[in-house]
Amino acid sequence: MSADRPWLQSYPKGVPATIDVNQYTSIPAILQGALDRFADRPAFENLGKVLTYREIDTLSASFGAYLIHDLKLKKGDRVAIMLPNVLQYPIALFGALRAGLTVVNTNPMYTARELKHQLVDSGASAILVLDNFAKVVSDVLPDTPVRYVITTGIGDMLGFPKGAIVNFMLRHVKKVVPDYRIAHAVRFRDALARGAKNTLPPVDIRHEDIAFLQYTGGTTGVAKGAMLTHANLIANMQQAGAWLGTGLALGEESIITALPLYHIFALTANCLVFVNIGGLNHLITNPRDMPGFVKALSERRFTAITGVNTLFNGLLNTPGFDKLDFSPLKMSLGGGMAVQRAVAERWKKVTGSTLVEAYGLTETSPAACMNPLDLAEYNGSIGLPISSTECCVMDEEFRQLPQGEVGELCVRGPQVMAGYWQRPEETAKVITADGWLHTGDMAKMDASGFFYIVDRKKDMILVSGFNVYPNEIEDVVAQMPGILEVAAVGVPDDKSGEAVKIVVVKKDPSLTAEAIKAYCRQELTGYKQPRYVEFRSELPKSNVGKILRRELRDSATAAKVETAAH
Incomplete structure (x- = not known):
């Protein structure tokens, strides 16, 4: 067997060559086992509030019952969740899955154009959205099939009086909650209260049923929904669980979840896998606030952390991080983008923990390859194909x-x-x-x-672990008056791994780089916005007229006419 699968000889002790995907019928079947077995263990923590597995069980059952009884949603209907890392996310996620619905994970930072495409394409019937981002939902709602909107504030699950204070501060002092009007929207807590009056009925969920429509770009530039079935996720939970089981203990681990749960990496590796082993997820709502993030880490005992290269690099460059207690840390897992050797070596020096790189795609739920957890040093590899892969x-x-x-x-x-x-x-x-x-x-x-x-091979640009597809950028920029031609490429960036650069041929001689960036800020999520703009009289093309992006990439470092983003 190892002749055509040489990786098996390098497997860590105790990791099986294959997993049995037929061991479980659905994701809820796995979840229910964990919810029962670890009932009194802490499951999720956010901003100081902890929910136990028993509480997650009760609350998610109430949310699932609300979706079925009050909204009359049927098995297979799509529900969009547009939340950052807050306690409402796992409640809604598990509730929707237990109700046999398909979850459409939605980036809260989407522009109206991006959100409309995803809601229309998925045919979502309902959406749960944080108040901070509800204005965008209200703007596109009439042009989507969404019939039901559930809204929530960051403080809604934090208890009284803390939750009320947090919501008041965000809305009236920090003013980060824009005014919005959505007729017939229901508050999340009201939905839970209504759902609690009914029981969640048993739903016959099969392997082939779609658990997630996880949107990703493609060479066409159009965001596509990867159909991830219950069997896909069961397999990846078992595969990752078998791998992590070599170094982690049931019911004793706590993981820092700073990557957003709507991203496939954190969704599977942090949320689903760690729930299955009875771990505690510390949800970090705003990891971009690095001093606040480091303060949060200083107040928590954690045995595992996942992230992308930029996150680890950011932490290493934030004052106070090197003073933290890393003695409990068993696992540092990097994925989503290439881990840089300089970052990995510095991480090991500061924390004593090897930054282990894994590899996956949205289309593989996501894990495909992983390095052994007991790796002594960073090795530049994405690791070994995991069990049954x-x-x-x-x-x-x-x-x-x-x-x-x-x-x-x-x-x-x-x-x-x-x-x-x-x-x-x-x-x-x-x-x-x-x-x-x-x-x-x-x-x-x-x-x-x-x-x-x-x-x-693809022309994809990878910005802080997020896929950016040149065609989408080009399609948006090309619609701006005054532009004749445009090409988008990725250029190396110390902070985000890569940044977006566009090369533009002007139609209007007075067009400026700042005007283009202002236009892009209206149409594109932050990580997709061009950091650099270069003007040229023409773009390099093949004999059939195809723009040669690789040539543009190769000359990017030598380009003189660049404008850095503000």
Whole structure:
């Protein structure tokens, strides 16, 4: 078996070659086991308020009952959750899943254009949104199929008087809650109270039922919903659980959850996997406030932390972080973007914990490869294919290449998505008839079965772990009056790994870089906005007229006409 799967020889002791996805019927079946087994253990903490597994069980059942009895939602209906990391998120998530509904995770920072596309494309019937972002929902609501809106404030689950004070401060002192009007919107706490009057009925949920529509970009630039089934997530929970089980103890771990739970990395690795092992999730609502983040860490005992390279780098460069007590820390897991050697080595020096890199995609629920938790030092690898997962490197003719040669990384396993929502042609482009998912990443494998990412085949830009697709940027910028042509590329950036740069050919000679950026601020989420604008008289093109982005990338560092973002 190890002849064609050399990674098995490098597996940590106790990690099985395969997992049994048939062990559980659905995500709620796994969750219910954890909710029962760890009932009196703390499950989620946010801003000093702790909810136990028993409380999460009761509250999520109430929310699920509300969705079924009051809103009359049926199995398979889509519910959008537009929240940062607050206690309402796991309650709503588990409630929707237990009700047999499909969760549409929605970035709270979306612009109206981005939000409208996702709600229309998914056919969402209901949305739960934080007050801070409800104005955007109110702006697009008439143009979407959404029939029900549930709103909530950051302080709503923090208890009295703290919750009321937090909500008052945010709305009236800090003024971060814009005025909005949504007729017939229901408050989250009212929804829970109504749901508590009914019981959550049993719902027959099967492996093939869709648990999440997890939106991701693509080479077309149109955000597509990856259909992640209950079987996909069950598999990835078991795969990650088997791997983490080599170093973590049931009912004793606590993890820092700073990455947003609407992102597939934190959703699976932090929320689902750690709930299954009875861990405590410390939810960090605003990790961008680095001094506040470090203060929060100083007040919490944590045994695990996940993040992207930029998060670890930010912490390392924040005063006071190096003074924290890292003696309980067992696991530092990096993913979402490449971990830089300089950051990994400094992390080990400051915390004593090896920054272990993992690799995954939205389309793989997300974990595909992971380094052993007992890794002594950062090794520059994305790790080994996890249990029941095959990885290979293919050439342009889809032939498997031998060890050491560079080609496209392909993944096959039970965690690979069912396809893209209502896009069979797009699905066929990335998943072969025999189940191989083409990742678009160029990689190689060594003799021990460790894989290394060499380059990206796609033109995708990776900003702080978030995918940015050039076509989307170009489509938006091209609609601005005064622009003749535009190309978007990624350029190296110390803070975010990569930043967006656009190269523009003007139609209007008076057009300025600042005017373009102001336009983009209206149309694009922050991480998608161009940091740099370069003007040229023409763009490099192939003989068939295709813009040569790679040529633009290669010359980006030498470009003279750049304007840094404010």
